[in-house]
Each structure stands twice: as structure tokens, then as C-alpha cells.
Amino acid sequence: MKLTLRVWRxxxxxxxxxxxTYEVDGISPDMSFLEMLDTLNExxxxxxxxxxxxDHDxxxxxxxxxxxxxxxxxxxPERTTTCQLHMRSFEDGDTIDVEPWRAAAFPVVKDLVVDRSAFDRIIQAGGYITAPTGAAPEAHSTPVPKPDADFAFEHAECIGCGACVAACPNGAAMLFTSAKINHLNVLPQGAPERETRxxxxxAQMDEEGFGGCTLTGECAxxxxxxxxxxSITGMNKEWLRATRKAGKR
Amino acid sequence: MARTVWDSSVGKKTVMAVSGLVMLAYLVVHMLGNLKIFFGSDEFNGYAHWLRTLGEPFLHHEWALWIVRVVLVVAVVAHAVSAYQLSRRDIRARPSKYVHKRARASYATRTMRWGGIILGLFIVWHILDLTTGTVHADGFQAGHPYQNVVDTFSTWYGNVIYIVAMLALGLHVQHGFWSAAQTLGVGSRARDRALKTVANVLALVLTLGFVSVPVAVMTGVVS
Known part of the structure; x- marks a missing residue:
């Protein structure tokens, strides 16, 4: 395959x-998108x-x-990560535009690399559980109903890549934050910090300068x-519940 | 607690959702009231007069109407101020655009901000036209809303402003109602289809109900 790439430098x-603009030739349709970029870099x-x-790992x-x-x-164009996107999703002779994530909270470091440490600070604000470390506890000591386990797992799938922020016209991190909150808040292990989380x-998400949700659905x-x-609906519900409880205290 | 709500982007969305639902509830009542125009001037003017006597003798003359007006003004201001502040935050959060452009989200979703501005301007014109009569077409008569409505919709610009605003309203309600449900945390997979249906029906019924009045005046059904 022969391709024309327009890359943000x-x-x-x-x-x-x-x-x-760069021209690349000799691209196999079985290459991943990143392998195609490796070819360009060589x-x-x-x-x-x-x-x-x-960025890649x-x-x-x-x-x-x-x-x-x-x-x-x-x-x-495919619903997967860039590393799992293959060149067969493109046609020979295509012109492909490659840009970095765009958001005020994700400043560009160099070319296509952005600084996503704002996500780390959101996690530090409450994306954890308080548990004694050491040997893994007996799995049956804390029963979790199957629907709750499934719900938690669905949200735990978030890999924190930031595609939601990149896709959102408001540069909002609501989907990332809500995935983390829903994942932990539904489980008994996450219950002690349910409200503060x-x-x-x-609050940290707002502090980092991410936008708000206008329910465009681009993130999902x-x-x-x-x-x-x-997931965002679930976070809003948890936030309202926690705010009401905090108000009573 | 009020501070927490107002300082948070999620809290401000809550303010928008609640104020939006208050205005939506009012619009349903307002639209139904408007339809009385199809039963003649006596019934329409009589209904307008009854609105002023509502709640008597417990409430003084026109008090019920003023309570509604105050609630609505609070709702409009809360809605507009939160929308402005949230929009500012959203625009700041995405300072550089993508070079490769493509259409994002549905038409109703993309037009929420401009639609909201159109509706805000419309409300000002609508009150100056049919409540105070300041910009009314010819000879505003207080207490004779039937004649005033016919006057307004006998001008081309009256019809254009009104119909454009009502189309904007339909789009705004379609995305707004469903969004309010998500903001208030009552949306779920099981309820999603029902919520979307209610949003679509509300949008369609409100737009058709409101637009039916100028159309009736233009076609001579109401004169």
C-alpha cells in the first residue's frame, strides 16, 4: 500500500x-497503524x-x-485502540490525517504525545480502595452479587487512554471519571469511600480544566x-447522593 | 451544600436540568392554554381573565400569576447563567480544534447553545409583544389577548419569529429533556427508550401545539 500521511509535528x-505531509510506500494491510508509523520513522x-x-507500550x-x-x-475508524487498528481498514492511496489528543488538560509534549497526568491526579483523588495489603484475601469472604460484579467489570475495562476526552467537543473527562467511580462504588470493597470518592x-476533574458533559455521546x-x-448518568446519580448526604452531616 | 452544587460542573448541570424541567412543565400548560383560541374569543379571553383570579380569595388578584412569573424568571436566569458558565468552561477545555473536521453528534445536540440564545431573545420579544404590548403591531389592548394574538400573527415577521423560535424549542426540548434525565441520574438502559420517546413526543407536541396558532390565524381559521 502507498499512503499519504499528514502528521501533526x-x-x-x-x-x-x-x-x-509524508509519503510512505510498501505498507502491508496486515500491519498495525503503529507499525506503519514505525516504517515512516525508520x-x-x-x-x-x-x-x-x-505514545505506545x-x-x-x-x-x-x-x-x-x-x-x-x-x-x-475501528472501535479499538490504535495499536489494534490495522492498515486493511484503509485503502491504497489514501490520505490519512494523524493528530494528537486535543484538550486543554492534555497539553502536547511533542508531536503526537500528550501529557495525560491529569488522569493520574483524578485517580489519586479517589480512584482506589482502602484495603490492607499483603496476601490476597479469601475470595468468598466478601460476597459480590453477580449483576454488581458484571457492572463493576464493565467499567473496570477502562484503560485510561483518554479517547473520551479527545472525542468530546467539550474536552470533558466525564466518561473516564465515571467509569472509575462506578467500578469501585458498586463493590463492597469500595463502599467506605463511596461518597468522598x-x-x-x-472536583479534581473540574480542577484539571476538563469541560462538562453535554451528552453528545461522542466519548462512548x-x-x-x-x-x-x-456510565455518566451513574456518576451523576452518585454525585447527587453524596452531595445530599454531605449536606445532612 | 449550595456552594458545592454551584462550584461543580456536575452541580451546575443539575441546576440546568431542574430549571429546564420547571420551564418545560410551564410550557406544556401554556401550550394547552393557547389551544383555547380555537374555541372563540370569549373562551380564550375568559381563560386569560381566570388566570388573574386564580387562587382567590386566598390569593389577591393576579398573585398566582406573579408567583408563576417570579418562578419562571428565576428558572430562566439560573438556566442561562449556568449555560453561559458551563459553555465557557467547555470552550476553554478544547482550545485547539482538529484539522480533520467531521460532523459530531445530532443536529439537536449541536444546536443547544445557539437554540438557547434564540429562545432567550424570543422570550424577550414575546413578552414585549403580548404581555406589555411595547412592540405590538397595532393597538395593543390589555385584557383582549384574542385580538392581540390575531394582530401579531397578521404580520409576516410575527409569524416568522414565532415559528422559528418554536422549531428551536422542539430541538432544544428533544435533547434537553433526555439530558436532564441523565444529569439527574434517573436514566438507565431499561428506561432509555421510554425517556427518548417522551422527549420526542414532548418536542413534537409542544412545537405542533404552539405553531398551530399562527397557522390558524394565517389560514383564517382564527380571525
Whole structure:
């Protein structure tokens, strides 16, 4: 396959960026999108140019490191992560636009790499449970009803890649935050911090400069792990419950 | 607690949802009241007069109406201020646009902000036209709403402003009602279809109900 790539190039956080055009040839349809970028980078290095910086790690679709907005879609045209997107999703001769996640809370570090540590700070605000460390406890000592376990697992699938923020026209992190809150709040292990978790994580989300939800549904459409839009409804419900309880105290 | 709600983006959305539902409830009553125009001037003017005597003798003349007005003004202001502040936050959160553009979300969803501004301007014109009579077409007569309505809808601009605003209202309600349900945490997978249906029906019935009045005046059904 022969492709024309238009890639966002930006030297560092303070520099102005722009789209640069590159031609790549000899791309196999079985290559992943990242392997295609590797091919481009090898050529750039041989030519003595600066390779395109992009985030990647496991390349198995489970770590949440890879990003990229491809032709206007977070993680590209398939509902998966960029590392699991294959070149057979494109046609020979296509022009492909590759851009970084866009959000005030995710500043560009270089080229296609953005700083997602705002997510880490949201997790630090309450995305954990208080539990004694040490040997794993007996699994049956804390029974969890099957529907609750399924609900928690559906939300636990979030890999924190930030596609929801990238896709949201408001740069909101509601889907990420709600996935984490719903995952822990439904489980007995998460019960002690049920109220403080939602209040603190939502407050941190606002603090980081993410936008608000206008229910466009773009986040859930872009999410490679299929976190449902209703997750946000669940977080709103938990937030209202916690606010009422805090008011009574 | 009020502080927590107002300072949080989720809390401000709650304010928007509640104030929106208050206005929506009023609109349903208002639309039904408007339909009385099809039963002649006596019934329509009589209904308008009854609204002023509502609650008597417990309430003084027009007090019920003023209570409704105060509640509505509070709702409109709360809705508009939260919308403005939330929109500012949203725009700040996404300062650079994508080079590769594509249409996002449904038409109703994308037009919430502009639709809201249109509705806000419409409310001002509507009150100046049919409540105070300040910008009324020809000879506003207090206490004769039937004649005033016919006057307004006998002008081309009266019809255009009104019908455009009512179409904007339909779109606003369609996305707004369902969104309010999500913001208040009452949405769920099981209820989603029902909520979307209610939103669509409310949007359609309100728009058709309101638009039927200018159409009736234009076609001579009401004169």
C-alpha cells in the first residue's frame, strides 16, 4: 500500500505545531497503524530527520498508552485502540490525517504525545480502595452479587487512554471519571469511600480544566473498551447522593 | 451544600436540568392554554381573565400569576447563567480544534447553545409583544389577548419569529429533556427508550401545539 500521511509535528510544548505531509510506500494491510508509523520513522531516521514521536507500550490493546486522532476519530475508524487498528481498514492511496489528543488538560509534549497526568491526579483523588495489603484475601469472604460484579467489570475495562476526552467537543473527562467511580462504588470493597470518592474525583476533574458533559455521546462512541454513555448518568446519580448526604452531616 | 452544587460542573448541570424541567412543565400548560383560541374569543379571553383570579380569595388578584412569573424568571436566569458558565468552561477545555473536521453528534445536540440564545431573545420579544404590548403591531389592548394574538400573527415577521423560535424549542426540548434525565441520574438502559420517546413526543407536541396558532390565524381559521 502507498499512503499519504499528514502528521501533526510540534517540537515541544511551547513551540507552534503544524501538519507535515509524508509519503510512505510498501505498507502491508496486515500491519498495525503503529507499525506503519514505525516504517515512516525508520525512513525519517535514515534520512537524518527527526522521527515522529507517539505514545505506545503493550501494543495489545490493554495498556492505554497509544492514542492518535486518525481522520478526526480517536483511535481511528475501528472501535479499538490504535495499536489494534490495522492498515486493511484503509485503502491504497489514501490520505490519512494523524493528530494528537486535543484538550486543554492534555497539553502536547511533542508531536503526537500528550501529557495525560491529569488522569493520574483524578485517580489519586479517589480512584482506589482502602484495603490492607499483603496476601490476597479469601475470595468468598466478601460476597459480590453477580449483576454488581458484571457492572463493576464493565467499567473496570477502562484503560485510561483518554479517547473520551479527545472525542468530546467539550474536552470533558466525564466518561473516564465515571467509569472509575462506578467500578469501585458498586463493590463492597469500595463502599467506605463511596461518597468522598465521587465528590473528590469530580472536583479534581473540574480542577484539571476538563469541560462538562453535554451528552453528545461522542466519548462512548470513541471508547475502545465500550464504556457506556450511561456510565455518566451513574456518576451523576452518585454525585447527587453524596452531595445530599454531605449536606445532612 | 449550595456552594458545592454551584462550584461543580456536575452541580451546575443539575441546576440546568431542574430549571429546564420547571420551564418545560410551564410550557406544556401554556401550550394547552393557547389551544383555547380555537374555541372563540370569549373562551380564550375568559381563560386569560381566570388566570388573574386564580387562587382567590386566598390569593389577591393576579398573585398566582406573579408567583408563576417570579418562578419562571428565576428558572430562566439560573438556566442561562449556568449555560453561559458551563459553555465557557467547555470552550476553554478544547482550545485547539482538529484539522480533520467531521460532523459530531445530532443536529439537536449541536444546536443547544445557539437554540438557547434564540429562545432567550424570543422570550424577550414575546413578552414585549403580548404581555406589555411595547412592540405590538397595532393597538395593543390589555385584557383582549384574542385580538392581540390575531394582530401579531397578521404580520409576516410575527409569524416568522414565532415559528422559528418554536422549531428551536422542539430541538432544544428533544435533547434537553433526555439530558436532564441523565444529569439527574434517573436514566438507565431499561428506561432509555421510554425517556427518548417522551422527549420526542414532548418536542413534537409542544412545537405542533404552539405553531398551530399562527397557522390558524394565517389560514383564517382564527380571525
Amino acid at each position: 510540534q517540537k515541544n510544548a511551547d513551540a507552534d505545531g503544524a501538519m507535515s 525512513e525519517l531516521i535514515l534520512k537524518g530527520e527527526d522521527p515522529v514521536a507517539f 503493550c501494543r495489545e490493546g490493554i495498556c492505554g498508552a497509544c492514542s492518535l486522532v486518525i481522520n478526526g476519530d480517536a483511535h481511528g 465521587v465528590l473528590d474525583m469530580v 462512541t470513541a471508547c475502545p473498551k465500550g464504556i457506556p454513555l450511561m
